[in-house]
Amino acid sequence: MCGIFGIITSENTEIGKIALDGIKRLEYRGYDSCGIVSHKDGQLFIKKDSGKIQEIQEKLTLDDLMGNIALAHTRWATHGAPIKKNSHPHLDCKGEIAVIHNGIIENFISLKKELLSKGHIFQSDTDTEIIPHLIEEYIKKGIDFQNSVIKTLKRCKGYGIVICYSKEPNFIIVARKESPIIIGIDRGKVSYCASDIPALLPYTRNIYILGDNELAILRPGEVKIFDIENEVKKIERPLKHVDWNIDAAEKGEYEHFMLKEIFEEPDALRKTLKIPENDLRLFAKELISAEHVYITAAGTSYHASLAGKYIITKFLGNYIQEIECSELENQLKDSLRDNSVIIAVSQSGETIDLIEAIRWARNAKKNVKILSLTNVVGSSITRYSNHTIITQAGPEIGVAATKTYTTQVFSLALIGLEIARERNILQKKEIELYYNALKSTPDVIENFLKKTNHSIEKIVDNLERNANYFFLARGISIATAKEGGLKLKEVACRFIEGYSAANAKHGPIALVRDGFPIIFIAPPDETYKRLIGNVMEFKARGGHIISIVVESDEIISDLSDTIIKIPQPANKYYNLFSPITFIPALQLLAYHAALAHGLDPDKPLNLAKTVTVH
Numbered sequence: 031m032c033g034i035f036g037i038i039t040s041e042n043t044e045i046g047k048i049a050l051d052g053i054k055r056l057e058y059r060g061y062d063s064c065g066i067v068s069h070k071d072g073q074l075f076i077k078k079d080s081g082k083i084q085e086i087q088e089k090l091t092l093d094d095l096m097g098n099i100a101l102a103h104t105r106w107a108t109h110g111a112p113i114k115k116n117s118h119p120h121l122d123c124k125g126e127i128a129v130i131h132n133g134i135i136e137n138f139i140s141l142k143k144e145l146l147s148k149g150h151i152f153q154s155d156t157d158t159e160i161i162p163h164l165i166e167e168y169i170k171k172g173i174d175f176q177n178s179v180i181k182t183l184k185r186c187k188g189y190g191i192v193i194c195y196s197k198e199p200n201f202i203i204v205a206r207k208e209s210p211i212i213i214g215i216d217r218g219k220v221s222y223c224a225s226d227i228p229a230l231l232p233y234t235r236n237i238y239i240l241g242d243n244e245l246a247i248l249r250p251g252e253v254k255i256f257d258i259e260n261e262v263k264k265i266e267r268p269l270k271h272v273d274w275n276i277d278a279a280e281k282g283e284y285e286h287f288m289l290k291e292i293f294e295e296p297d298a299l300r301k302t303l304k305i306p307e308n309d310l311r312l313f314a315k316e317l318i319s320a321e322h323v324y325i326t327a328a329g330t331s332y333h334a335s336l337a338g339k340y341i342i343t344k345f346l347g348n349y350i351q352e353i354e355c356s357e358l359e360n361q362l363k364d365s366l367r368d369n370s371v372i373i374a375v376s377q378s379g380e381t382i383d384l385i386e387a388i389r390w391a392r393n394a395k396k397n398v399k400i401l402s403l404t405n406v407v408g409s410s411i412t413r414y415s416n417h418t419i420i421t422q423a424g425p426e427i428g429v430a431a432t433k434t435y436t437t438q439v440f441s442l443a444l445i446g447l448e449i450a451r452e453r454n455i456l457q458k459k460e461i462e463l464y465y466n467a468l469k470s471t472p473d474v475i476e477n478f479l480k481k482t483n484h485s486i487e488k489i490v491d492n493l494e495r496n497a498n499y500f501f502l503a504r505g506i507s508i509a510t511a512k513e514g515g516l517k518l519k520e521v522a523c524r525f526i527e528g529y530s531a532a533n534a535k536h537g538p539i540a541l542v543r544d545g546f547p548i549i550f551i552a553p554p555d556e557t558y559k560r561l562i563g564n565v566m567e568f569k570a571r572g573g574h575i576i577s578i579v580v581e582s583d584e585i586i587s588d589l590s591d592t593i594i595k596i597p598q599p600a601n602k603y604y605n606l607f608s609p610i611t612f613i614p615a616l617q618l619l620a621y622h623a624a625l626a627h628g629l630d631p632d633k634p635l636n637l638a639k640t641v642t643v644h
């Protein structure tokens with residue numbers, strides 16, 4: 031939540047342009063206000079306001095700021111309403127120290143009281159503003175800037191932060207306690223920092239990932255990293271190379287990132303197929319030897335985990351319990367045993383509830399193993415995991431997860447098949463049939479997208495007459511129903527319930543009236559026969575039935591008012607991977623519904639892509 035971007039060069043330049051580009055690339059992290067401060071010849075210049083970045087640029091021309099330093103911020107409000115005075119950067123009383131911040135300073139109330147009693151005057155309602163004032167307080171006592179920052183940060187919890195001081199024009203300070211910070215160096219002349227990789231892609235692929243409780247001094251083209259608690263100890267950190275393509279972080283010919291990323295799903299899956307076999311084998315062996323297996327995540331990643339649980343359990347012969355990460359400790363505090371394995375799934379690798387859950391599990395039992403699946407190299411989750419697999423979706427900018435969902439389910443399916451191979455439970459021929467079905471999912475999606483994008487627009491026109499609807503399914507497709515429902519809630523602001531078709535008659539069916547739309551996700555798997563009965567029950571009450579079926583489907587198609595066809599063969603090998611091939615239909619539905627409502631699908635109301643607060 032909140033995107034932060036910092037840059038320092040050796041000469042005065044059009045620094046506002048670069049800073050503006052930086053926060054535009056991070057807008058998915060928050061978009062209720064933004065601001066930039068630049069340093070030029072011993073003075074700070076600041077422009078900020080509430081609203082989306084483009085609106086503020088048009089009003090204030092952020093890009094004409096000059097100087098050798100700039101700190102830029104795009105905000106997702108936590109403390110203080112999204113209004114101008116609460117937007118970042120924040121300053122000390124003299125306007126000499128500027129700070130941009132992501133996270134929550136949990137103990138800010140007592141620190142603010144202390145500073146108020148010393149005469150500091152606050153301009154905002156934010157937790158962030160205590161930081162420049164506290165640094166100012168230490169500088170007043172004759173302590174230098176760097177040590178004042180260290181003393182300040184030792185007293186605070188919950189930040190990714192960048193700080194500059196008008197009297198120290200040759201360096202900026204970056205620090206982290208929980209919220210992510212990436213540092214990039216370009217040709218020895220410029221240093222950058224940001225809360226996420228896409229902001230750095232136009233300038234460098236060589237990055238350092240700042241660890242928790244670390245602070246870095248950034249000079250032009252040079253970085254020194256220290257431990258905040260033991261500031262004399264310099265940390266040697268290897269550079270990491272990011273091979274993400276910059277085009278993947280640009281909209282290109284598409285109107286929105288969400289649509290572009292849906293169309294990128296086939297390629298993302300083909301890349302994910304190349305996950306090293308050794309990693310898959312390692313995961314498989316850990317899971318086979320575990321006594322208890324849990325899978326945990328939040329949001330879309332949780333739905334991917336739900337689908338993955340069905341696939342892996344099938345081959346593991348041991349039940350996998352899925353738990354929302356924010357509930358993991360509550361549910362396992364009295365039962366977690368050694369020799370348990372927890373699979374943690376996260377696109378960003380930075381979701382705070384997930385990080386806390388796995389940290390808790392590791393501390394609770396010495397021999398619990400954490401296997402993580404994330405899309406971001408070097409993200410926080412990887413530091414708390416015994417082994418990590420990187421899904422290969424590439425950068426995902428749309429706030430609503432699309433290609434990262436399908437690559438997560440695909441990776442979990444690869445792990446499942448590796449388990450089947452290791453356990454030797456299937457004939458070679460049968461394993462091959464499963465592999466072939468999984469490998470064909472990118473082609474299935476590609477064909478579907480080519481044929482169906484426009485017909486989904488028409489379905490949306492019909493649905494828009496109704497305020498609410500259901501997505502119903504059985505078995506593994508419940509994950510698809512839930513994920514489809516989440517997409518519509520997020521981007522189209524509709525109340526959609528993704529639910530078990532069987533359970534829907536124990537209450538939700540009370541809502542059905544003439545024309546009430548119900549979307550059934552109906553691959554021809556072992557749940558199909560019973561789903562027919564559920565379709566009939568809802569039809570008998572006047573429901574408008576829309577079904578997502580495979581091309582050869584007849585029975586549910588005949589019962590439906592509208593049909594969306596997925597071009598895949600009807601057999602058990604393909605059906606197991608239907609969460610991958612059926613979800614693009616619902617992602618497209620959500621996308622077109624957002625447009626029909628005049629909403630921007632890339633910037634859903636109240637959301638941010640990476641949730642780094644509880």
Ligand code: AGP
Binds near residue numbers: 329330380384429
């Ligand atoms: C999905 O569309 C949402 N953006 C959200 O539910 C997301 O999946 C959730 O916050 C988890 O994020 P993560 O995968 O980065 O951990």
